[in-house]
Amino acid sequence: MRYLLRRALHALLLLFGVSLLAFMFAAMAPGNYLDEMRLNPQIAPETISALRAQYGMDRPFPVRYLRWLGSVLRGEWGFSFAYNRPVASLLVVRARNTLLLAATATALAWLLALPLGVWSAERAGHWPDRLVSAGSAALLVIPELVLALGLLILAVRSGWFPAGGLESLGSGSLSAGRKIADLARHLTLPVAALVLSSIPLLIRHVRAAVAEVLGSGFLWAAEAHGISRRRLLWRHALPAAANPLISLFGFSLGGLLSGSLIVEVVMSWPGLGPLLLEAILTRDLYVVIGCVLLSTLFLVGGNLAADLLLYWADPRIRWEGPEP
């Protein structure tokens, strides 16, 4: 328990630090949404100074930060000037879409990477291994942006998949089953782009971790006991190799979130990425901070989940007594 508490506290401090950092950068930024408004001759200067006072932008930095922190705790996350509503209400919808995309891609990538990695570790040096290595190396050198564009072109040319968006026009009138099918069709391309770009690294790590375990003595003993090859691999080798892989799971989420930023923009998936980009272009700084903080929250959450998993999977971590 102490271990988990420590990790949770660490995560909380990290989030606090990130929020402070983001806010500091935002405070140093030249120009904001209201400055852009000032360029508009139709808006009276009094209106703008009234807005400044209303949003507390004329206060010193610590006051603004504390006020913003308060609004985060109230569940508002600051105020979007461009949308004229609390940031949180914008973030919730977008975050749901990003999570849907990232979670599907993570699950699929691991489902594919585990068997492929184990398979190539078992046949190290033989053709399956070489095939998998060559394939993942080839995928590794293709940048996410190029991959996403390529898939998009494929979609546009073939017409098999919709070229972006979350749902078809008029999908509101469809039945529940149709709706899900429609969503799945729209998910396919972005998920494919994310899976293809994240899978090479996963395969490499799975392969390395399993290959390391495969040489150890207890597996020789198990094999000598006549345990079948498959059982050996999946019941004995993989759990022993799981520890670094579970940590990798937490880390890989960060890469996936960064990747999904590009994929979302290219494939016009209405997630956090397009919102962030739009907020940057309109200087809607609270939305920018909100997006950054939320993406950190996802990452930290993923790492915490990995810690929990590790706690459950590795008895050495649960052991709280003296070092054995």
Add this chain to the structure above:
Amino acid sequence: MRPAPGGSPRHRVFVWLVALAVLHALVVFAGVISPYAPEEQDRDHAYAPPTRIHWIDSRGGFHPRPFIRPWLPLEGGLGEFAEDPAQQIPLRFLVAGAPYRLLGVIPCRLHLFATEGARISLLGTDGYGRDQFSRLLYGGQISLLAGWLAAALALLGGTIIGTAAGFLGGWADDALMRVAELFLALPWLYLLFALRAFLPLAVSPLQAFFLVVGVIGAVGWARPARLVRGVVLSAKERDFVRAARGFGASEGYLLRRHVLPETASVLLTQAAILVPQYILAEVTLSFLGLGVPEPAPSWGNLLASLQQYSVLASYWWMCLPAVIMVPFFLGYLGLASALQAWTGPVKIAGGGSGSAE
């Protein structure tokens, strides 16, 4: 482990270096290789497909000197082109053409190939009729330089901070590494974008270039810093360093003479990993309109027009630049893994969170 294909690690490092040098030479000597200046427009030939190179004329005669046929806009067609069968314009090699500055300084007029009377565009033209081939080469200058400078900046910052943390130890180490953790905790593209968000948007291409380099470098220092700190920590406790300290060597001497040289191999491998990553960061920023703006060419804004559905659907040659960039990334990846094999089992990839490979 089976022996790596392609000879000893040292040999492989050499091979990858040569391959990268060839690729980079294409970009460095963009002025010679590209037939036109990157900003040169030809509004009559907007979105013209790649020029076809012919050896055989309409009567079946073979020409040892290849020729092209100019694109004529189709009557009533919506921006479609057809080759003019009546004209044959021979390609001429190593001729004087539009003036440019080689390496940015030496005035020069030599072009590898050129045509007279009609423009040749090996990769087609964009919406302003600009030659994509020339823009790709010149754009490489900006994107590659941005990657190199940003990597240099990140490595420099990382080395200074990492060395300070490792060498000073104590609370300074703690504080610096906590901040590094903060930077590593963020998904790095989000961080990059956020930092860019807080800087002015409407700037000249040159300012934008340095802005992008600065932002990427400022975001990237944390990972090299952690690695350097690790190396410094272990180097500090090595026997020969302790011995030197015992002989009365000053801290500065120890650092210069014994500790910093230990970091060289890590920094070298990191450079091979970071340069392509930062090239890609520039490409991404410019693609989304947050980096180097038009009319200056960069690999990112070269691809930016693909965000329009009509371009994506109708003009396939606009994606060719994306395909041509891939060998550069392959070269860096190969170099990084060869370096890793050469300099020994220093763990580099995988750690640190959130960065794209």
